[in-house]
Amino acid sequence: MATLGTSPLRARLALKSAARLQGTFVCRRCLHQQQQQAKPWQAYKSIRQTPFLKAFKTPGRILSRAQSSSPSYQPNSSPLGALSQSISAKQSQPSASKSNASAWPATSSKSVAYWLLASATSVFGIVVFGGLTRLTESGLSITEWRPVTGSFPPRNQEHWEEEFARYKLSPEFKMLNSRMNLEDFKSIYWMEWTHRLWGRVVGLTFLVPTVYFVVRRRVSAHMARRLVGICGLIGFQGLIGWWMVKSGLKDDLLETGQQPRVSQYRLATHLGTAFVAYLAMLYNGLQILRENSLLRDPAEGAKLLETLRRPELRTLRRSVAGLSALVFLTAMSGALVAGLDAGLIYNDFPWMGQGFIPPKREMLDPFYSHTPDQGDLIWRNMFENPVTAQLDHRILATTTFCTVIALWGYSRFSPKVRSLLPKKGRVGVLGLVHLVSLQVILGITTLWYLVPTPLAAAHQAGALALLTGVFVLGNRVWVPKRTLKLVQSALALAQGQAKTQVARRGPDAVMKARIGR
Structure with a gap:
Protein backbone atom coordinates (compact mmCIF):
# COMPACT_ATOMS: atom_id res chain seq x y z
CA MET A 1 0.00 0.00 0.00
CA ALA A 2 2.83 2.40 0.83
CA THR A 3 4.62 1.68 -2.43
CA LEU A 4 1.55 2.25 -4.55
CA GLY A 5 0.70 5.49 -2.75
CA THR A 6 4.10 7.08 -3.06
CA SER A 7 4.93 6.13 -6.64
CA PRO A 8 2.80 8.83 -8.35
CA LEU A 9 4.25 11.50 -6.07
CA ARG A 10 7.82 10.45 -6.88
CA ALA A 11 7.01 10.46 -10.56
CA ARG A 12 5.74 14.01 -10.46
CA LEU A 13 8.76 15.27 -8.50
CA ALA A 14 11.10 13.60 -10.97
CA LEU A 15 9.40 15.24 -13.94
CA LYS A 16 9.58 18.70 -12.37
CA SER A 17 13.24 18.41 -11.49
CA ALA A 18 14.05 17.19 -15.00
CA ALA A 19 12.26 20.19 -16.50
CA ARG A 20 14.22 22.59 -14.30
CA LEU A 21 17.57 20.99 -15.07
CA GLN A 22 16.90 20.81 -18.80
CA GLY A 23 17.93 24.45 -19.52
CA THR A 24 21.06 24.18 -17.40
CA PHE A 25 22.81 21.61 -19.55
CA VAL A 26 21.81 23.10 -22.94
CA CYS A 27 24.23 25.34 -24.87
CA ARG A 28 23.37 28.95 -25.72
CA ARG A 29 23.29 28.33 -29.48
CA CYS A 30 20.56 25.76 -28.97
CA LEU A 31 18.62 28.11 -26.76
CA HIS A 32 18.92 30.86 -29.42
CA GLN A 33 17.60 28.45 -32.08
CA GLN A 34 14.72 27.49 -29.83
CA GLN A 35 13.83 31.14 -29.28
CA GLN A 36 13.87 31.82 -33.05
CA GLN A 37 11.62 28.83 -33.62
CA ALA A 38 9.30 29.94 -30.82
CA LYS A 39 9.17 33.67 -31.85
CA PRO A 40 10.52 34.14 -35.39
CA TRP A 41 8.93 37.58 -35.77
CA GLN A 42 11.20 39.06 -33.06
CA ALA A 43 14.37 38.20 -34.94
CA TYR A 44 12.86 39.53 -38.14
CA LYS A 45 12.02 42.77 -36.37
CA SER A 46 15.61 43.24 -35.17
CA ILE A 47 16.95 42.69 -38.68
CA ARG A 48 14.53 45.25 -40.10
CA GLN A 49 15.99 48.00 -37.91
CA THR A 50 19.40 48.00 -39.63
CA PRO A 51 20.38 51.22 -41.49
CA PHE A 52 20.86 49.29 -44.69
CA LEU A 53 17.28 48.08 -44.86
CA LYS A 54 15.80 51.36 -43.70
CA ALA A 55 16.70 52.81 -47.09
CA PHE A 56 14.30 50.33 -48.72
CA LYS A 57 11.30 51.23 -46.58
CA THR A 58 10.14 53.98 -48.92
CA PRO A 59 8.02 52.48 -51.68
CA GLY A 60 9.10 52.98 -55.24
CA ARG A 61 12.78 53.43 -54.42
CA ILE A 62 14.05 50.24 -56.10
CA LEU A 63 15.06 50.98 -59.66
CA SER A 64 15.64 48.70 -62.52
CA ARG A 65 18.93 48.45 -64.37
CA ALA A 66 17.49 50.40 -67.29
CA GLN A 67 16.41 53.24 -65.05
CA SER A 68 19.77 53.44 -63.30
CA SER A 69 21.58 53.65 -66.62
CA SER A 70 19.34 56.41 -68.01
CA PRO A 71 20.80 59.96 -68.40
CA SER A 72 18.28 61.44 -65.94
CA TYR A 73 19.26 59.00 -63.21
CA GLN A 74 20.75 60.53 -60.05
CA PRO A 75 22.70 58.38 -57.58
CA ASN A 76 21.12 60.11 -54.62
CA SER A 77 17.70 58.81 -55.65
CA SER A 78 18.68 55.19 -54.96
CA PRO A 79 18.56 53.71 -51.46
CA LEU A 80 22.29 53.13 -51.31
CA GLY A 81 22.95 56.63 -52.63
CA ALA A 82 20.67 58.19 -50.03
CA LEU A 83 22.36 56.20 -47.28
CA SER A 84 25.85 57.18 -48.39
CA GLN A 85 24.77 60.80 -48.78
CA SER A 86 23.41 60.94 -45.24
CA ILE A 87 26.61 59.40 -43.84
CA SER A 88 28.87 61.78 -45.77
CA ALA A 89 26.73 64.74 -44.74
CA LYS A 90 27.11 63.86 -41.08
CA GLN A 91 30.85 63.46 -41.48
CA SER A 92 31.29 66.79 -43.30
CA GLN A 93 28.89 68.78 -41.11
CA PRO A 94 31.42 69.73 -38.39
CA SER A 95 34.02 70.93 -40.89
CA ALA A 96 31.41 72.92 -42.82
CA SER A 97 30.14 74.65 -39.70
CA LYS A 98 33.70 75.37 -38.65
CA SER A 99 34.53 76.98 -41.99
CA ASN A 100 31.35 79.04 -41.91
CA ALA A 101 32.15 80.26 -38.41
CA SER A 102 35.63 81.38 -39.44
CA ALA A 103 34.60 83.06 -42.72
CA TRP A 104 34.11 86.82 -42.98
CA PRO A 105 30.67 87.97 -44.14
CA ALA A 106 30.31 90.02 -47.30
CA THR A 107 28.46 92.81 -45.48
CA SER A 108 28.46 94.10 -41.92
CA ASP A 297 16.53 94.91 -53.61
CA PRO A 298 19.57 94.32 -55.86
CA ALA A 299 17.72 95.25 -59.05
CA GLU A 300 16.71 98.68 -57.78
CA GLY A 301 20.09 99.14 -56.09
CA ALA A 302 22.00 98.41 -59.28
CA LYS A 303 19.75 100.79 -61.18
CA LEU A 304 20.39 103.59 -58.66
CA LEU A 305 24.16 103.09 -58.71
CA GLU A 306 24.27 103.05 -62.48
CA THR A 307 22.36 106.34 -62.49
CA LEU A 308 24.82 107.91 -60.06
CA ARG A 309 27.73 106.72 -62.21
CA ARG A 310 26.43 108.58 -65.24
CA PRO A 311 28.93 111.09 -66.74
CA GLU A 312 26.40 113.89 -66.22
CA LEU A 313 26.83 113.58 -62.43
CA ARG A 314 30.61 113.29 -62.44
CA THR A 315 31.14 117.00 -61.83
CA LEU A 316 28.71 116.94 -58.92
CA ARG A 317 30.44 113.98 -57.28
CA ARG A 318 33.86 115.60 -57.61
CA SER A 319 32.51 118.90 -56.33
CA VAL A 320 31.22 117.22 -53.17
CA ALA A 321 34.64 115.61 -52.60
CA GLY A 322 36.39 118.95 -53.09
CA LEU A 323 33.88 120.66 -50.80
CA SER A 324 34.63 118.20 -48.00
CA ALA A 325 38.34 119.08 -48.23
CA LEU A 326 37.53 122.81 -48.28
CA VAL A 327 35.29 122.63 -45.19
CA PHE A 328 37.93 120.61 -43.31
CA LEU A 329 40.63 123.14 -44.21
CA THR A 330 38.40 126.02 -43.08
CA ALA A 331 37.80 124.30 -39.74
CA MET A 332 41.53 123.81 -39.22
CA SER A 333 42.16 127.50 -39.95
CA GLY A 334 39.55 128.21 -37.28
CA ALA A 335 41.63 126.12 -34.86
CA LEU A 336 44.61 128.38 -35.60
CA VAL A 337 42.42 131.43 -34.93
CA ALA A 338 41.34 129.92 -31.61
CA GLY A 339 44.88 129.00 -30.61
CA LEU A 340 46.13 132.54 -31.33
CA ASP A 341 43.06 134.28 -29.82
CA ALA A 342 42.78 136.01 -33.18
CA GLY A 343 39.04 136.48 -32.77
CA LEU A 344 39.65 139.27 -30.27
CA ILE A 345 40.99 141.66 -32.95
CA TYR A 346 39.16 143.29 -35.84
CA ASN A 347 35.73 142.56 -34.44
CA ASP A 348 33.84 143.73 -37.48
CA PHE A 349 32.64 142.16 -40.70
CA PRO A 350 33.24 142.39 -43.61
CA TRP A 351 35.65 145.21 -42.71
CA MET A 352 39.06 144.78 -41.14
CA GLY A 353 39.93 148.29 -40.08
CA GLN A 354 39.28 150.73 -42.91
CA GLY A 355 39.08 148.15 -45.68
CA PHE A 356 38.32 144.55 -46.48
CA ILE A 357 41.90 143.56 -45.65
CA PRO A 358 44.26 144.97 -42.99
CA PRO A 359 47.39 146.94 -43.87
CA LYS A 360 50.23 145.02 -45.45
CA ARG A 361 52.55 145.84 -42.57
CA GLU A 362 50.20 144.03 -40.19
CA MET A 363 49.67 141.01 -42.44
CA LEU A 364 53.37 140.45 -43.15
CA ASP A 365 55.00 141.55 -39.92
CA PRO A 366 58.80 140.86 -39.88
CA PHE A 367 58.51 140.20 -36.15
CA TYR A 368 57.31 136.65 -36.84
CA SER A 369 60.22 135.76 -39.15
CA HIS A 370 62.93 133.58 -37.61
CA THR A 371 65.55 133.73 -40.36
CA PRO A 372 67.89 136.62 -41.29
CA ASP A 373 66.83 136.59 -44.94
CA GLN A 374 63.12 136.44 -43.95
CA GLY A 375 62.52 133.43 -46.13
CA ASP A 376 59.84 132.25 -43.75
CA LEU A 377 58.03 135.59 -43.62
CA ILE A 378 54.88 134.52 -45.47
CA TRP A 379 54.15 131.15 -43.91
CA ARG A 380 55.14 132.28 -40.41
CA ASN A 381 52.64 135.14 -40.60
CA MET A 382 49.96 132.82 -41.96
CA PHE A 383 50.26 130.44 -39.01
CA GLU A 384 51.54 132.66 -36.18
CA ASN A 385 50.27 136.20 -36.86
CA PRO A 386 46.74 136.65 -35.42
CA VAL A 387 45.83 139.26 -38.04
CA THR A 388 46.82 137.10 -41.00
CA ALA A 389 45.27 134.00 -39.41
CA GLN A 390 41.91 135.76 -39.07
CA LEU A 391 42.10 137.04 -42.64
CA ASP A 392 42.84 133.55 -43.94
CA HIS A 393 39.90 132.15 -42.01
CA ARG A 394 37.58 134.82 -43.43
CA ILE A 395 38.71 134.08 -46.97
CA LEU A 396 38.25 130.32 -46.55
CA ALA A 397 34.86 130.72 -44.87
CA THR A 398 33.60 133.03 -47.62
CA THR A 399 34.89 130.62 -50.28
CA THR A 400 33.10 127.73 -48.56
CA PHE A 401 29.82 129.67 -48.48
CA CYS A 402 30.05 130.61 -52.16
CA THR A 403 30.96 127.03 -53.13
CA VAL A 404 27.91 125.60 -51.36
CA ILE A 405 25.62 128.14 -53.01
CA ALA A 406 27.17 127.37 -56.41
CA LEU A 407 26.73 123.64 -55.85
CA TRP A 408 23.07 124.15 -54.97
CA GLY A 409 22.56 126.30 -58.09
CA TYR A 410 24.24 123.68 -60.28
CA SER A 411 22.04 120.88 -58.91
CA ARG A 412 18.94 123.05 -59.20
CA PHE A 413 19.28 124.71 -62.59
CA SER A 414 21.24 122.15 -64.63
CA PRO A 415 18.60 120.13 -66.55
CA LYS A 416 20.65 116.95 -66.76
CA VAL A 417 21.75 116.99 -63.14
CA ARG A 418 18.28 117.85 -61.92
CA SER A 419 16.72 114.96 -63.85
CA LEU A 420 19.29 112.36 -62.76
CA LEU A 421 20.03 113.39 -59.16
CA PRO A 422 17.91 111.32 -56.72
CA LYS A 423 15.59 113.03 -54.28
CA LYS A 424 17.87 112.30 -51.31
CA GLY A 425 20.72 114.00 -53.16
CA ARG A 426 18.66 117.15 -53.78
CA VAL A 427 17.61 117.22 -50.12
CA GLY A 428 21.25 116.82 -49.06
CA VAL A 429 22.37 119.79 -51.16
CA LEU A 430 19.59 121.95 -49.77
CA GLY A 431 20.56 120.92 -46.23
CA LEU A 432 24.10 122.15 -46.89
CA VAL A 433 22.74 125.58 -47.81
CA HIS A 434 20.98 125.81 -44.45
CA LEU A 435 24.00 124.59 -42.49
CA VAL A 436 26.51 126.93 -44.16
CA SER A 437 24.17 129.89 -43.74
CA LEU A 438 23.82 129.16 -40.02
CA GLN A 439 27.58 128.78 -39.70
CA VAL A 440 28.24 132.15 -41.35
CA ILE A 441 25.78 133.83 -39.00
CA LEU A 442 27.44 132.23 -35.97
CA GLY A 443 30.91 133.27 -37.15
CA ILE A 444 29.95 136.89 -37.74
CA THR A 445 28.11 137.26 -34.43
CA THR A 446 31.03 135.64 -32.60
CA LEU A 447 33.28 138.41 -33.95
CA TRP A 448 30.80 141.19 -33.24
CA TYR A 449 30.34 140.21 -29.59
CA LEU A 450 34.06 139.60 -28.84
CA VAL A 451 33.97 135.80 -28.78
CA PRO A 452 31.46 134.97 -26.02
CA THR A 453 31.71 131.39 -24.83
CA PRO A 454 28.23 130.17 -25.96
CA LEU A 455 28.56 131.63 -29.46
CA ALA A 456 32.14 130.44 -29.90
CA ALA A 457 31.21 126.89 -28.83
CA ALA A 458 28.20 126.93 -31.17
CA HIS A 459 30.44 128.14 -34.01
CA GLN A 460 32.82 125.22 -33.47
CA ALA A 461 29.91 122.78 -33.35
CA GLY A 462 28.55 124.33 -36.54
CA ALA A 463 31.81 123.58 -38.35
CA LEU A 464 31.53 119.90 -37.49
CA ALA A 465 27.83 119.90 -38.36
CA LEU A 466 28.60 121.38 -41.78
CA LEU A 467 31.26 118.75 -42.38
CA THR A 468 28.72 116.12 -41.34
CA GLY A 469 26.26 117.41 -43.93
CA VAL A 470 28.90 117.21 -46.66
CA PHE A 471 29.72 113.57 -45.82
CA VAL A 472 26.03 112.65 -45.64
CA LEU A 473 25.59 114.10 -49.13
CA GLY A 474 28.70 112.27 -50.30
CA ASN A 475 27.30 109.00 -48.98
CA ARG A 476 24.24 109.58 -51.16
CA VAL A 477 26.04 110.44 -54.42
CA TRP A 478 29.40 108.63 -54.25
CA VAL A 479 29.66 105.12 -55.71
CA PRO A 480 32.41 103.07 -54.01
CA LYS A 481 33.75 100.21 -56.11
CA ARG A 482 33.16 97.67 -53.37
CA THR A 483 29.50 98.64 -53.00
CA LEU A 484 29.02 98.38 -56.75
CA LYS A 485 30.59 94.90 -56.83
CA LEU A 486 28.41 93.69 -53.95
CA VAL A 487 25.22 94.86 -55.61
CA GLN A 488 26.21 93.41 -58.98
CA SER A 489 27.05 90.04 -57.38
CA ALA A 490 23.76 90.00 -55.51
CA LEU A 491 21.88 90.83 -58.71
CA ALA A 492 23.64 88.08 -60.67
CA LEU A 493 22.88 85.58 -57.92
CA ALA A 494 19.21 86.58 -57.87
CA GLN A 495 18.97 86.25 -61.64
CA GLY A 496 20.64 82.83 -61.53
CA GLN A 497 18.17 81.62 -58.91
CA ALA A 498 15.28 82.89 -61.01
CA LYS A 499 16.53 80.96 -64.06
CA THR A 500 16.93 77.81 -62.01
CA GLN A 501 13.39 78.18 -60.69
CA VAL A 502 12.05 78.58 -64.22
CA ALA A 503 13.92 75.47 -65.37
CA ARG A 504 12.55 73.36 -62.51
CA ARG A 505 8.97 74.56 -62.31
CA GLY A 506 8.42 75.97 -65.75
CA PRO A 507 7.68 79.58 -66.74
CA ASP A 508 3.92 79.19 -66.24
CA ALA A 509 4.29 78.10 -62.63
CA VAL A 510 6.68 80.97 -61.89
CA MET A 511 4.32 83.50 -63.43
CA LYS A 512 1.42 82.14 -61.41
CA ALA A 513 3.47 82.35 -58.24
CA ARG A 514 4.38 85.98 -58.95
CA ILE A 515 0.76 86.85 -59.70
CA GLY A 516 -0.29 85.16 -56.46
CA ARG A 517 2.11 87.36 -54.50
Missing part, protein backbone atom coordinates in the same frame (compact mmCIF):
# COMPACT_ATOMS: atom_id res chain seq x y z
CA SER A 109 25.52 93.91 -39.57
CA LYS A 110 23.20 96.86 -39.06
CA SER A 111 23.93 96.78 -35.35
CA VAL A 112 27.53 97.73 -36.19
CA ALA A 113 26.27 100.74 -38.12
CA TYR A 114 24.09 101.94 -35.25
CA TRP A 115 26.98 101.52 -32.83
CA LEU A 116 29.28 103.52 -35.13
CA LEU A 117 26.76 106.35 -35.38
CA ALA A 118 26.34 106.38 -31.59
CA SER A 119 30.12 106.53 -31.18
CA ALA A 120 30.26 109.40 -33.67
CA THR A 121 27.65 111.26 -31.62
CA SER A 122 29.79 110.83 -28.52
CA VAL A 123 32.84 112.19 -30.35
CA PHE A 124 30.77 115.15 -31.57
CA GLY A 125 29.90 115.89 -27.95
CA ILE A 126 33.46 115.69 -26.70
CA VAL A 127 34.63 118.04 -29.48
CA VAL A 128 32.11 120.66 -28.37
CA PHE A 129 33.00 120.12 -24.71
CA GLY A 130 36.69 120.42 -25.55
CA GLY A 131 35.97 123.82 -27.08
CA LEU A 132 34.26 124.87 -23.85
CA THR A 133 37.28 123.67 -21.89
CA ARG A 134 39.57 125.85 -23.98
CA LEU A 135 37.27 128.88 -23.86
CA THR A 136 37.06 128.73 -20.05
CA GLU A 137 40.88 128.46 -19.79
CA SER A 138 40.54 125.10 -18.01
CA GLY A 139 42.80 122.98 -20.20
CA LEU A 140 45.98 123.61 -18.21
CA SER A 141 44.49 122.94 -14.77
CA ILE A 142 45.77 119.31 -14.66
CA THR A 143 49.52 119.40 -15.07
CA GLU A 144 50.13 115.64 -15.22
CA TRP A 145 49.05 112.90 -17.57
CA ARG A 146 48.05 109.71 -15.77
CA PRO A 147 46.04 107.47 -18.11
CA VAL A 148 44.85 105.08 -15.35
CA THR A 149 45.06 106.80 -11.98
CA GLY A 150 44.01 110.10 -13.53
CA SER A 151 40.53 108.66 -13.98
CA PHE A 152 39.88 109.23 -10.27
CA PRO A 153 39.49 112.80 -8.99
CA PRO A 154 40.84 114.02 -5.63
CA ARG A 155 38.89 112.31 -2.82
CA ASN A 156 39.69 114.49 0.17
CA GLN A 157 41.01 117.89 1.14
CA GLU A 158 44.60 116.71 1.21
CA HIS A 159 44.46 115.47 -2.38
CA TRP A 160 42.88 118.75 -3.52
CA GLU A 161 45.68 120.68 -1.88
CA GLU A 162 48.25 118.54 -3.69
CA GLU A 163 46.61 119.15 -7.07
CA PHE A 164 46.39 122.87 -6.40
CA ALA A 165 50.05 122.96 -5.36
CA ARG A 166 51.09 121.39 -8.68
CA TYR A 167 49.00 123.94 -10.58
CA LYS A 168 50.67 126.79 -8.71
CA LEU A 169 53.96 125.80 -10.33
CA SER A 170 52.57 126.28 -13.85
CA PRO A 171 53.16 129.47 -15.89
CA GLU A 172 49.41 130.03 -16.22
CA PHE A 173 48.95 130.41 -12.46
CA LYS A 174 52.00 132.63 -12.00
CA MET A 175 51.16 134.96 -14.87
CA LEU A 176 47.35 134.94 -15.03
CA ASN A 177 45.70 133.26 -12.06
CA SER A 178 47.89 134.13 -9.09
CA ARG A 179 44.84 135.32 -7.12
CA MET A 180 42.94 132.07 -7.63
CA ASN A 181 41.86 130.18 -4.50
CA LEU A 182 41.08 126.50 -4.09
CA GLU A 183 37.39 126.84 -4.94
CA ASP A 184 38.19 128.66 -8.17
CA PHE A 185 40.70 125.97 -9.02
CA LYS A 186 38.09 123.26 -8.51
CA SER A 187 35.82 124.81 -11.13
CA ILE A 188 38.43 124.65 -13.89
CA TYR A 189 39.76 121.30 -12.65
CA TRP A 190 36.36 119.62 -13.07
CA MET A 191 36.08 120.88 -16.64
CA GLU A 192 39.41 119.39 -17.70
CA TRP A 193 38.86 116.18 -15.68
CA THR A 194 35.46 115.63 -17.32
CA HIS A 195 36.99 116.19 -20.75
CA ARG A 196 39.72 113.62 -20.13
CA LEU A 197 37.32 111.10 -18.60
CA TRP A 198 34.99 111.47 -21.59
CA GLY A 199 37.92 110.67 -23.86
CA ARG A 200 38.63 107.47 -21.91
CA VAL A 201 34.97 106.49 -22.16
CA VAL A 202 35.04 107.02 -25.92
CA GLY A 203 38.08 104.76 -26.19
CA LEU A 204 36.64 101.95 -24.08
CA THR A 205 33.19 102.04 -25.68
CA PHE A 206 34.84 101.70 -29.06
CA LEU A 207 37.56 99.18 -28.31
CA VAL A 208 35.42 96.59 -26.49
CA PRO A 209 32.63 96.42 -29.12
CA THR A 210 35.25 96.29 -31.87
CA VAL A 211 36.77 93.16 -30.35
CA TYR A 212 33.30 91.62 -29.97
CA PHE A 213 32.18 92.34 -33.54
CA VAL A 214 35.46 91.11 -35.03
CA VAL A 215 35.56 87.90 -32.98
CA ARG A 216 31.90 87.12 -33.69
CA ARG A 217 32.35 87.90 -37.41
CA ARG A 218 29.63 90.55 -37.43
CA VAL A 219 31.67 92.74 -39.80
CA SER A 220 33.27 92.20 -43.17
CA ALA A 221 37.03 91.86 -43.49
CA HIS A 222 37.63 95.37 -44.82
CA MET A 223 35.37 96.86 -42.13
CA ALA A 224 37.30 94.98 -39.43
CA ARG A 225 40.52 96.60 -40.64
CA ARG A 226 38.87 100.02 -40.54
CA LEU A 227 37.60 99.52 -37.01
CA VAL A 228 41.05 98.53 -35.82
CA GLY A 229 42.45 101.64 -37.51
CA ILE A 230 39.92 103.86 -35.73
CA CYS A 231 40.89 102.26 -32.40
CA GLY A 232 44.51 103.16 -33.06
CA LEU A 233 43.48 106.69 -34.02
CA ILE A 234 41.59 107.13 -30.74
CA GLY A 235 44.61 106.01 -28.74
CA PHE A 236 46.83 108.34 -30.74
CA GLN A 237 44.40 111.17 -30.02
CA GLY A 238 45.01 110.77 -26.29
CA LEU A 239 48.75 111.16 -26.81
CA ILE A 240 48.21 114.25 -28.96
CA GLY A 241 46.00 115.74 -26.24
CA TRP A 242 48.75 115.51 -23.64
CA TRP A 243 51.32 116.71 -26.19
CA MET A 244 49.12 119.77 -26.73
CA VAL A 245 48.66 120.48 -23.00
CA LYS A 246 52.39 120.08 -22.39
CA SER A 247 53.12 122.98 -24.76
CA GLY A 248 51.32 125.34 -22.38
CA LEU A 249 53.29 124.20 -19.33
CA LYS A 250 56.77 125.12 -20.55
CA ASP A 251 58.97 127.13 -18.20
CA ASP A 252 60.37 129.30 -20.99
CA LEU A 253 57.03 131.12 -21.17
CA LEU A 254 57.99 132.88 -17.94
CA GLU A 255 61.26 134.09 -19.46
CA THR A 256 59.83 135.38 -22.73
CA GLY A 257 56.76 136.94 -21.11
CA GLN A 258 54.38 135.30 -23.58
CA GLN A 259 50.85 134.55 -22.50
CA PRO A 260 50.52 130.89 -21.40
CA ARG A 261 48.56 129.03 -24.05
CA VAL A 262 48.89 125.79 -25.91
CA SER A 263 50.59 125.73 -29.30
CA GLN A 264 48.20 126.58 -32.11
CA TYR A 265 49.86 123.88 -34.23
CA ARG A 266 49.21 121.21 -31.61
CA LEU A 267 45.69 122.50 -31.01
CA ALA A 268 44.90 122.21 -34.73
CA THR A 269 46.42 118.72 -34.80
CA HIS A 270 44.36 117.66 -31.79
CA LEU A 271 41.15 119.03 -33.28
CA GLY A 272 41.91 117.63 -36.74
CA THR A 273 42.49 114.13 -35.37
CA ALA A 274 39.18 114.30 -33.52
CA PHE A 275 37.46 115.38 -36.74
CA VAL A 276 39.03 112.49 -38.67
CA ALA A 277 37.94 109.94 -36.05
CA TYR A 278 34.42 111.37 -36.05
CA LEU A 279 34.15 111.33 -39.85
CA ALA A 280 35.49 107.76 -40.02
CA MET A 281 32.80 106.55 -37.61
CA LEU A 282 30.09 108.54 -39.37
CA TYR A 283 30.93 107.54 -42.93
CA ASN A 284 31.44 103.84 -42.21
CA GLY A 285 28.19 103.66 -40.25
CA LEU A 286 26.29 105.32 -43.10
CA GLN A 287 28.02 103.08 -45.63
CA ILE A 288 26.93 99.91 -43.84
CA LEU A 289 23.31 101.09 -43.78
CA ARG A 290 23.53 102.01 -47.44
CA GLU A 291 24.93 98.63 -48.48
CA ASN A 292 22.22 96.76 -46.59
CA SER A 293 19.55 98.97 -48.13
CA LEU A 294 20.85 98.44 -51.67
CA LEU A 295 21.19 94.66 -51.21
CA ARG A 296 17.61 94.39 -49.99
